[in-house]
Amino acid sequence: MTSKESSSGKSFSSKSIGWKHSVPTRYVLFLFLVLLFYISLASDLLPERYNIQIGTHSEKEITAPMQIPNNKATLKAQEQEAERVQPIYSILPIRNENLVVSLLERIDRLNQDDQVSREDKVAIYRQEIPQRSQDFILNYVNASRSAGKYTDKLLNELVKVTNQQAYRIPEETFIKMPRLSSEDIMKMKPVAREIVSRLTGDQIVEAQTARAKVAELVSTSSLDQRTAREVVQELSRLAITANKFYDEDLTKEARVQARENTQTVYIKQGDVLVAKGEMITSELYNLLDDSGLLKNKVNYWPQVGLFMLCCLLSFGLLMFIRQSNPNKFKYNNAQLLMLALIFVITIGSMYVAGVLQSNERPYIGYLAPVAIGAMLVTLLLDMSLAFFCAMIFGVLASVILNVHQGQIFDFKFGFFALVVSYVGIFTIHKASQRSTLLKGGIMVCLFGSLAVFMMTLINTGGWNQMQMLYAIGFAFAGGLLTAILVIGLMPFFEVTFGILSALKLVELSNPNHPLLRKLLTETPGTYHHSVMVGNLSEAAAEAIGADGLLCRVGSYYHDIGKTKRPSYFIENQNNMENPHDSIDPKLSKSIIIAHARDGVEMQKEYKLPKPIRDIAEQHHGTTFLHFFYHKALRQAEELGKEPDFTEEDFRYPGPKAQSKESAVVGIADSVEAAVRSLRKPTVEQIESMIEKIIKSRLDDHQFNECDLTMKELDIVGKTLQESVMGIFHSRIEYPEEIKKPASSVASS
Template sequence: MNKRLSQFSRNQALVYKIFLFIASTLLVIYLLPKGGQFKYDFQKGKPWQYENLYAPFSFTIKKSEEALANEQAEIRKNAIPYFDFNAGSVEQSKDKFQQLLDESYVDSLYSTRKQTLLNLGNNIIDKMHLHGVTAEIHAYSQEQLVYLKKGNEVEEIPYRQIVKQDDLDEKVLELIKAGTNSENVWNYMEILLKRSMVPSVTFNQQLTESAIEAEIESLNPNRGIIEKGGRIIAKGEVVEGDTFQILNSLKDEYKSQVWSKSNLIWLLVGYAMLVSLVFLMLFLFLKKYREDIYSNNTKVTFIFFNIVLMVFLTTFIVKLDAAYVYVVPLCVLPLILKAFFDPRLGLFVHVLTLLLLGFIVPNSFEYLFLQIIAGIVTILTVSELYRRANLFISVAQITFIYIIGYFAFFIIQEGNIQTLQWETFGYFILCGLATLFAHPLIYFYEKLFGLVSDVSLLELSDTNSKLLKELSNKAPGTFHHSLNVANLSEAAANEIGANAMLVRVGALYHDIGKMQNPTYFTENQLNAVNTHNELAPKESAKIIIEHVIKGIEIARKNNLPDRIIDFIRTHHGTNLVYYFYKKEKELNGDAKIEDFMYPGPIPFSRETAILMMADSVEAASKSLKNPTSSKIDAFVEKIVNAQMDNGQFLNAHITFKEIQTIKKVLKKKLNNIYHLRVEYPE
C-alpha cells in the first residue's frame, strides 16, 4: 500500500511538471510577436556577413524614422493656423461704446454733436473689426498667412491684418484723426473706443491641429521601389545610410508579405519547438544539478512564474513603446533567484529568459549583450542581500554597466556622439531604481510561495525576537544549548558550502518545544532533583519525544517558515531515546522499541543533517568528565558513526567526505569550547 502511495505521489509530481511545462510554453508563445523572424541579422555600421543579397520580390523603400520626423516637423513649421471671427463681438463693442458715450457726453464741453461722435465711433469699430481684434499673443511673423473663419466661410489673410492689443492705441487714434478735425474730442474718443473694444478673433487650436494631423497622415511613408532581383548589398559591404534603410524595409515587407495567416500554424510550431527547448533545458539543469529544487513543485513553479512574468513585462513595454525596453528591471530575476536559491541557478535562468526575449525586443544582439553582462554583474556583486547598503551599491554598478555598454554600442554603430539619445541613460537609471524593489518583492514571494530568503533568516536569527526571548526566559538552559548548536552548525555549514544562515536559524529554534515542560530536560534542571525519577521510563520517553511535536505546534502558531520547521521535525530523526529504553529493559526485562523512538522524518538536506550531528554532539558533550582532545575526538566519532549506522543520513544528499569534514569542525569547536590545551611533559 505504501509503495503504491509513493508511486502515485511521484507520478502526481511528474504530471504537475508536465502541466507546468505545457502551460508556460503556451503562455510565452501567446506573448511572442505573431510574425516571422527575418533570417538575416544585421547592425548599422557593421559589415554584411552573408553572401550578396538580391531582392526576392519587389518592395517599396520606407523612409527612416528620422526622415519622417523631419517632414512632420516641416509640416508643423509651415502650417497655416486657423482663427475664429466672432461677429457678435462687433455689436458688443458698438453697444458698449454707445453706453459709455451716453454716460459721459456733455454738450457744453464738445463742439461736435453726440450723434456725429456715435456715427464716427461705430464707423471706427467696423474698420477695426474688418479682420478682427485679438487679445492673444502669438509668435507669428506679420507676413504669416492665416485662415480667418467667419461662420462657414474661410479667408486667407496676412497675420498683420488682425489688430493686436499692443497696436490698438495707435490704430484707434489714427482712425479718429482721419474721421474728425475737432482736436478737443480726440483724447475723449480714444478713451471711449479703447474701453469699448471687445476682442473678436481667437486662435482655433483644434482646427489647426486637425489640419496638421490630416497633412501628416497624407505623408507618403515610402521613397522609392526596389525591383525584384536588384542587388541590395554585397558581402563585406558596411551596413549604413540608404542600405540600412533598404534592409529594414525588406525586413518589414518580409514579415507582412511572407508571414500571412495561411502559414501561421508553421510559425507557431517553430515557436513551440524553440520555447520548449528553453524550458526543457531548465528542467534538465534542475534535474541534474538541483535535485532538491526539482523535487519541490512549489520552487519549480516559482522559477517558471518569474520567467513568464519577465516575458510578459517586456512584451507589454515593447508594445507600448520599444524605446522603454531598458526600463524593465530584468536584473531583478537573477537577484531574487540568488536570494532564494544560489547564484549559478540565478544566472542560468537569467540567460534562458533572455533567449526568449530575443524574439521580442528590437536590436536583439545589443539587448542580449547588455542584459547578460548586467546579469553577470548582479550575480558577482550582490552579496548578503539583507544588508541594504549592498543592494544600493550593486544597483549603482549595474546601472553604470548598462550606460557604458550602451555608449560603446552607440559609438560602434554611429561613429560619433552627436546624435546620442541622452534620454536612454535616464531609462537605465529608472531600471536601476526599479531594481531596488527587489526587497519588497522578496517579501511578497515569501508569503505567496512559502519560501525563505536570507533577509528573513537574518530577522529570525535575532535573539531579541519574541519567541527566542520566551525560550530564554522559560528554558534558559535550552536557549544556551541552542546558541552553542547554532555556532557549531554554522561553522560546519561554512566548511562544506551549505547554507550557513539557514542552519544557524534552524538550530536556534530546533528545541522550542522544550518550553512546555522545561524542567524535564537536564539542561534546565537547576538542582540535583530529577523529575524523571518519579516517572516510569515509558512516560519519561514520551515527554522527551513530545518536545518535537510541541515544537512544530509552537512554530506554526508563531508563523515560522516551513524550512525552519523542517529542522524541528528532523533534528532527532528516528533515533532512540536510549537512556529510558535501557532503563525500561532493566526494570521490566523487555521494552517495545517503537515506544522509545522519535517519529521522524530523518534529515532530508545537508543543513538538517548538520543540525542533527551538532545537536547530538553538543548535548552529549555536557556529560564528559575531564574532557581531553582525544576523548572529544573519540566521542564525536562515536556519536556521528552511530547516526550513520542507523541510516539517519540516507535522504540528506550528503557525502561521506562532507560528514568527515563536519566531524573535524565539531572536534575543533568543542576543543575551543572546553579551552583544551596541549599537555606538556613535566
Template structure:
C-alpha cells in the same frame, strides 16, 4: 483560503507530476494569449486601385523575388554582345591573297602562249567550295594580271598583301566591312601600284576584307550570367513605407502588400507557428529542469508554481508597459523593472531557475517591445533585459547577508552601461537630453526592481510557504523573541546552539547543502529546553543534577519532551516549516542511551523503543548533518582537553552509530558526503579545546544532553 492551502487541497486530488503538467499547460495558454498580439500578422481590407486610408509599413524584411528577377533580366540586357579579334582570320586572308597571285604565275607558266586557257585555269582555281573570287574579280582584272611580268606580279602581290594586312589589323566588325572595303580600294588607288593593275589589285584587296572581330556567344552568355549573379536581391525592408495615406494603391503596391501577407484575403500563419514552437521549447526546458531537479516533490511543486507566477507577473508588467503609449517619450520604456523576476527567484528558489527565466523573459521582451511592428524582434530590448536580469542574479547569489537595495544599485549601474553600449554601438543620432533620459530610466529600472522585490517577498513567502534567504537572515537575529528567550533563560543551550550552528553550516556548505538553513535551524532546534532548562547539563552550572533524584523513565520523558515542546512553541510563533522540521527531526529516532541503560539495570525486560525519540528520522541532508553535529558537539564538550585523534575517533564512532541505527535511511545523503561531513567537523572541532564539565559516570555521550 490562501494559496498554500489551495495548493495542498489540489495536491490531495492529483499527483505532483500531474499538477506540474497542469501548471505548464496553463502557462502555455497564457503565454500565447499575451504574446499573440505582438506576432500576429497585421492585415488590411484593401481593394486594387482604391485610396489608402492609412500609411502602411512593412513589418518584416523580405526578398521581392519578382523585382529581383526583373533586375537580373535588365542587367543581362545591358551587357553588350562580346566580340573577339581572330588573328587566324588575318593570316588566312593574307594566304588567300598570296594564293591568288600565285595562281596567276602558275597559269602563265602552264599555258605560256594561250591566254584563253590561262583565263579558264584562273577561274577554275579562284572557285572552290569555300571561296568564289570570280564574283568580285572579273575577266578584265584577271586579263590585266596575266599580262604582267613575273617580277611585276611579285611586287604587286607584296603591296596588295601589305594593304590588306594593315586594313585587317584594324579589327573589323561585320557592319564595318563595307567601309573597310571602300577604304582599301581608295588606298590601292592612291598607292604606287601601276594604273593598269590597280583595278585587279583593288578587286583582290576588297575581296580579302572580311570581319576579323566576330561575335562570341559563349563569352556573351558568361558575362550576362555574371551580371545577373551580381544583382543584389531586391528587399522590402522592415519599416519601409509601402503606401502613404491618401495615395492610390496601384498594381505594384497591391503586389507588395500581397507579398508581405498584409491582405486579409491572404494572411500568413507562419509567425503564429513560430510562437507556438517558441512556447513549446521554453516549457520543455523548464519541465526538463524541474523533472530532474534534486528538490523534494513538495518543494519542487511550490517552485514550479512560484516560478510560473513570477514569470507571468513580469510578462504582465511588460504588457502594461507596452499598452501605455510612450511614442512621444519612448525612453520611459527602459524603466521597466527588468531584474525583478531574476532577483525574486534568486532569493526564493535558486540561481539556475532565475537565469532560465531571465533568458525567456528577454526573448519575450524582444517580442513585446517591438515598436508596434508585429512579427519583429527588438533585439536591443532583449539584450537590455538579459543583462539586467543576469546582473540581478550575480549580485545576489552566494551572499550570506542579502542586501536587496545594494544589489538594486549595482543592477542600476549595469543597466546604465548596457543601455549606453547599445545606443552608442548602433551609432544612433541621439541628443544629450535623450542620452540623459536613457541613463535616468535605466538607473531607475534597477532600483524599481529592488524595491518591488522587497515589497513582494513577504506576500510571496506567506502565499507559497517559501523560506527565502532574507527570511532566514531575519530569523537569525538575536532580537527574535524565541532567541532572546533562549539566550536569557538557557544561556548554556544558546551557546550550544550557536556551536552546533557553526559546525552544521560548515559541513553543509562542504557537501553543497543549504548552510544558511542549517545555521538558522540550529539556533531554534533546542528551543523546547526552555520549558525545563535545569534538566539539561549545559544549564546546570554548579547546581546539582535533578536527574539524580528521578527514575530513568521520568528523566527520559523530560529529555524527549524538549523536541515536542520545541515543535509546539515554534508552531505557536508561526515559524517556517523548515525550522520546525529541524527541531522535530534533529534527533531522529535515536536512543536515549544513558537512561535506557540505567532503566535496564533496574528492569532487564524494558523495551528499547520506549527510550527512543519519536522522530521522524532526518528527511534532508541538512537535517542529517545537524543530527551528527548536535551529538558531536555535546560529546566533545563533555571531554577534558580532547586531542585531534580523540575528536576524530569520537566523530567516526557517532557517525557509524547513526548509520548502523538507520538514522539516515530516509534522506539522500551519500557515504561520500558523510566522509566530507566527518572531515569538516573534525577540522572545525580541532580548534576547540575548551575544558568542559564532564557529567558523572559518562563514557560515551553526555547523559542529560541527548541533543
C-alpha cells in the same frame, strides 16, 4: 531496520510524493514555459494575417510587419539593368590575308596555262574567285567548330554577316586578270597581303568601311602598273570581311548576370502597404500574398521556427537543471512553478517598456527592469541557475524591445540585459540584509548606464547627444526600478512558496524574534545550548557544501518545544532536583520526545518556514532513549514483573533526517550535549565521543533517508572536532597539560 522504522519511513515518503515531486507535473511546467516564450515572442516575430478579397475595401491600414521583398519592383529593376547591357561582340582571327594570296597564286597558275583561252580564263575567274572566297570562310568555320573554339551561334553569325556583306568584283576586273604576268603577280602579292593584313588588324563590324580605305593604300603602294593596281584593289576588297560579330550567348549571359547582380528592392518595415479604405486590386492582393499576410494562404514555417526556438530555450533550461544534480532534479515543482512565475513577471515588465517604445524613442526600452528575473532567481533558487536564466532573458529582451526594421534581434538590448543581470547576480548572491538589494540596484544603475554609453560610442551612426542622455537616464531609472521590485517581491515569494532565503534566515536569527525571546527568558540553558549547536552545525554544513546558515538558524529553534516543560531538561536544572527521579520512566520518555512535536506546533503558530520546522522535527530522528529504557527495565526487575514495553516504545517518533541540514544539526546537538556533560574533556575524549556518536547514528540507520555520504560524515566529524576545541578551548585538557601535573607529583 525494524518494521516500525520501515513503516515510519514509508509514511513520510508517501507524504512527500505529491504534485511537488510529480514528474508529469514537472514537464507540464516546462511546457508552460514553452507556451510562455511562444506567446511572448509571437507578436514580434510573427506577422498579423488579414482576411481580404480582391475588389473590397481595406477596413484597416496594413503596414509591413518587417522588411519585405518587393518582387514586382525587383523584377522591373532587373529588366532595366538587363536592358542597359550593350550587345557583346567577339573578335575572330580569320586571317583574310591568306585568302588574297591564294587568289593571286591561282591567277598566276591559270595565266601560265597556254592551253586555256583568254575568254575561258575570264569565265573561270568569274566563277571560281567568289566561290574560293566563300569556301575560305566555310573552311574557317568548320575548323573552328571541330576545334570547339567558338559557339555555333557565333560561327553562324559569322557566315550570316559575311554573306550579307559579300563583295562583288566588277566584270572588267575579271577581263584584266588574264593580262597579268608572273612578274606582275609577284609584285602584287606583298602589296595585297600588307593591305588586307593592315585593314583586318582593326576591329571590323561593317566590312564596307574598311574596304573604302583600300583605294588609298593601293595608290600609295609600290605598284606602278594600272592593271595590277586595279586587280589588287578588287581582290583586297573581296578578301576583307568583318571580324567582330555579335555574340548572342555572351550577351545573354551578361544580361542574366546583370539581373542577378541587381539588388532586391524592399518594402521597409512600417511602410504602408494598404491604406485604410483603399481598394484591394489584384496587384495589392498579390503583394500581400507574397508577403504572407493573407489568411487564405498561411505559411506555417515561421510558426514552426518560433516554436523550435521556444523549445530550445525551455529544453536548455530543463537540461541545465537536470545536470546540476545528475541523480535527480535539484528543485521540486513548487520551486519550478516559482521560476515560471519569475519569467512571467520579467517578461511582463519588458512588455510594459516595449509598449512605451517607438521608432522615435527606442531608448525607453532601457527602462525595463530586465535584471529582476536573474536577481530573484539568485536570491530564491541558485546562483548558477541565475546565470543561465540571464542568457534567456537576454534573448527575450533582444526580441521584445527590438524596434529596428528588418532585424529579428537587437544586439544592444540583449547585451544590456546580460550586463545588468550579471551585475545584479554578482552583487547580491551573498546578500544577508535587505539593504544589500538596494546596493545591488545601484550597481545595476551604474553598469547599465555604462553599457548604454559604451554601445552608443561604438555605434557611430547611432543616436545624437540628447538621445544618448535619455538612454543613460532610462537605464539608470531601470536599475532603481529593479531594486524596488526585487525588494517588494521577495516577501511575496517567501510567503507564497515557503522559500527560505538567506535574507529571511537572517531575519529569523534576530534575538528579538518572539520565540527566541521566549527561549532566552524561560530556558536560558536551552538557549545557550541552541547557540552552541548553531555554531557547530554551521561549520560542519559548510564543510560538506550544505546550507550553513539554515543549520545555524534551524539550531536556534530546534529545541523551542522545551519551553513547554523547561525543568524536565538537564540544561535548565540549575540548583534543583531532577523531576525525572520521581516519575515513571515511561512518563519521562513521553515528556522528552514531546519537545520535538511541541516545537513544530509552536513554529507553525508563529508561521516559521517549513525547512526550520523540519529540523526541529527530524533532528532526533528515531533515536533510542537508552537511559529511560534501562531505568524502566530495572524498575520492572525490582518489582518482579515482566516488561510490558519494548525498545521501540522508547524511540523518538521521527521522521528520520530527510536532508543534510537536519542530519548535521542532529549530530551537532548530540555532540554539544555530550561535550557539555564532561567536566574536564580531553582531546582524545572529544575525538572518541564524536566518532562514537556518528557511528551510533549510522548503525541505527538514522541517515538512510538523507543523501549524506560516508565521506561527508567523515568531514562532519573532523569539522566538529575542530569547532568543539575552538569553542570549549579553556575547558579541554591537552596531553601536555595532563603530563605536567603528573610529573610534579612523581618528583615530590
